[in-house]
Amino acid sequence: MTTLLHRRFDTGLVDRLVSEAPATITNLTDDHRRSLSARFRAAAMVGHQRLDAWSVEQAGRAQRAFAWSPRTARRVLASGALRRVEVQPSLTLLDAVRDEVADQLLRATSGFTRSGSLAHWLASSANPVIGLVTSEALGWAVQLDEVVRSISYPRSIAESDTYYDVSLARTTLRGRRDVIVMNDERRVVIRVSSGAPGKSAGHGLRADLTIDALADPGGFAPVRFIGLWPDAGVCLSVDGSMNDLRAGARDLVRSAVARRRARAPIAA
Amino acid sequence: MRSTRAVASDGPSHDQHTQDHDGQDEHGEDGDEHVDTLGRVTALRKSVAMTTLLDTPVPSVVDALRGERHRRPMADHHASSGLRAVLEDGIYELLAGRQLATSTIVHSSSLRDSWSVPELASSSVARLRGVLLMVLLRLLSVGVQVDAPFDDALCAWRSQSGGGQLDDAFDRLEPDELARLSTEVQAHWTTLRRALGVIPAIWQPRTGMHVSQRLAGGDVVLVDNIDLMFGSTNSRAASVTLLDVTSSPLAEGAERAMRYHALVQTLRSGVVPLRTSVFSSATGELWIGDVDHQLLMRSVRDVLEALERDWSAR
Structure with a gap:
């Protein structure tokens, strides 16, 4: 049995979900990691693979190659802008987004960015495209800011997503996270997504929960993982129980298996 | 509807108003040829100082939407669940036990269609014009300098x-x-740029928002695109303002669309917005409505009527 909750947006919803999160913190041990690694090794492919919540939601189906666009760039820039505003509250969000874009362009001109990076793409984009990127990033930043401001607990904007390399399996797990809320020693992680949650959104959320726990040096899972879909006004959450962590790990392994099958040559 | 205002796309500048107030033009001091002609046709003793409408500074769209701060009501956090319940009940009665094979998707255009001329509104050029204008609005909202509107938008x-x-x-x-x-x-860009005015960054403008709401277990999906929104849902006083920019002239359907934006935003965020508005870049007209219970209930009825039309046509 899983702990998936479905709620509609209302005032103080995130605060309630944080305060009502379970008190017990689940810990993933080395045995769990070894067991997971063995399963991924059995489903390993020739090349390196990266799995995330979206690949779980898509049941391991092949995804389109990633390409930067104003929409794909907005999240990175918006999170950076919000971190700037936390440090310098007098900044407006628009100014913070502009600073973030300028920072990326500066990195590109310094010559230390690799081809395919956001800075590289921005530097090669025309002015109207950068304007559209700014507009998209501002929209995202405002949404995220509204979520953050509705939380009364100590919170921080995540510096980056979580990554976990599964040993000897040529597999990297990438977990999305946007806001980290601390309720005493308990950690609650919030992920903000666009659009509306699909039928497999709960599976994706559990995958992110598991990756977050694996990426934690001590293996401590968040007590609750909250997914927000502001466009749809919907919120889902799962608790960091062992059952949910196991379910998340199973879904990740399944998507790896499905991906390997899809790539394997069809026997005559 | 609180008010309906027309914003001239090319209103006179403040300097021009000042000149008119001084009445210098009528005496032909600036040597303008029209003034000279006027002087010959109408004798000076027949002229009297009078106030004209043009002497009033034409408010920009942003000024009009800002309104008076001290008159803003408290943010309503309770209407959302009631509206949802009325919608759910209405859909339940309309369905009367029928099972739908696919979800019915309601757009703001679903409410407009019966009033507009579909051939004009849905032509490729018109749709492209709307999309490109929307891109320009997005650039304008973040203060980007647009030199070549068509090329930049494209x-x-x-x-x-x-x-x-x-x-x-x-x-x-x-x-x-x-x-x-x-x-x-x-x-259209020229009209929009002149009329909109400068959006303060502190209003946190966001553009091109795609919003959806599932009703009746997913049988009905309300989908909406909000062109420009500003204000916060976290503030104690209502401050969220919605603006729909259309490149078509405003018709009765535009009023329904305005209401629809307010309804979907209320259902989505749980907070009733302050104002909803629609601006036509074809005519420079701006319609503004303060969002209240009546307006939202009318939108609920619009949606239910649209669903009834759609299902009875099937």
């Missing part, structure tokens, strides 16, 4: 379009259609 749009129907439609345009589109975009 460049920005191409960076995020995913090879859909509109891309194909654009590629199929004949040179004369392309030229017409370019001219239209330029004209």
Whole structure:
């Protein structure tokens, strides 16, 4: 049995979900990691693979190659802008987004960015495209800011997503996270997504929960993982129980298996 | 509806108003040829100082939407669940136990269709014009300098379009259609830029918001695109303002669309917005409505009527 909750947006919803999160913190041990690694090794492919919540939601189906666009760039820039505003509250969000874009362009001109990076793409984009990127990033930043401001607990904007390399399996797990809320020693992680949650959104959320726990040096899972879909006004959450962590790990392994099958040559 | 205002796209500048107030023009001191003519036709003793409408500074769209701060009501956090319940009940009665094979998707255009001329509104050039104008609005909202409206809009749009129907439609345009589109975009952009005014960054403008709401267990999906929104849902006083920019002249359907934006935003965020508005870049008209219970209930009825029409047609 899983702990998936479905709620509609209302005032103080995130605060309630944080305060009502379970008190017990689940810990993933080395045995769990070894067991997971063995399963991924059995489903390993020739090349390196990266799995995330979206690949779980898509049941391991092949995804389109990633390409930067104003929409794909907005999240990175918006999170950076919000971190700037936390440090310098007098900044407006628009100014913070502009600073973030300028920072990326500066990195590109310094010559230390690799081809395919956001800075590289921005530097090669025309002015109207950068304007559209700014507009998209501002929209995202405002949404995220509204979520953050509705939380009364100590919170921080995540510096980056979580990554976990599964040993000897040529597999990297990438977990999305946007806001980290601390309720005493308990950690609650919030992920903000666009659009509306699909039928497999709960599976994706559990995958992110598991990756977050694996990426934690001590293996401590968040007590609750909250997914927000502001466009749809919907919120889902799962608790960091062992059952949910196991379910998340199973879904990740399944998507790896499905991906390997899809790539394997069809026997005559 | 609180008020209906027209914003002239090319109103006189403040300097011109000052000159008119001083009455210097009527005495022909600036040597203007029209003033000279006026002087010959009408004797000076027949002229009297009078106030004209043009002497009033024309408010920008942003000024009009700002309104008076001290009159803003407290944010309503309770209406959302009631509206949802009325919608759910209405859909339940309309369905009367029927099972739908697919979800019914309601757009703001679903409410407009019975009032507008579909051939004009849905032509490729008109749709492309609307999309490019929307891109320009997005650039304008973050203070980007636009030098070549058509080229800039096209460049920005191409960076995020995913090879859909509109891309194909654009590629199929004949040179004369392309030229017409370019001219239209330029004209609409000029109207929009002059009328909108500067959006303060502190209002946190966000553009091109895609919003959806599932009702009746997913049998009905309300989908909406909000062109421009500003204000916060976290503030104690209502401050969220919605603006729909259309490149068509305003008709009765536009009022329904305005209400629909307010309804979907209320259902989505749980907070009733302060104002909803629609601006036509074709005519420079702006309609503004304060959002209240009546307006939202009318929108609920609009949605239920649209669903009834759709289901009875099946």
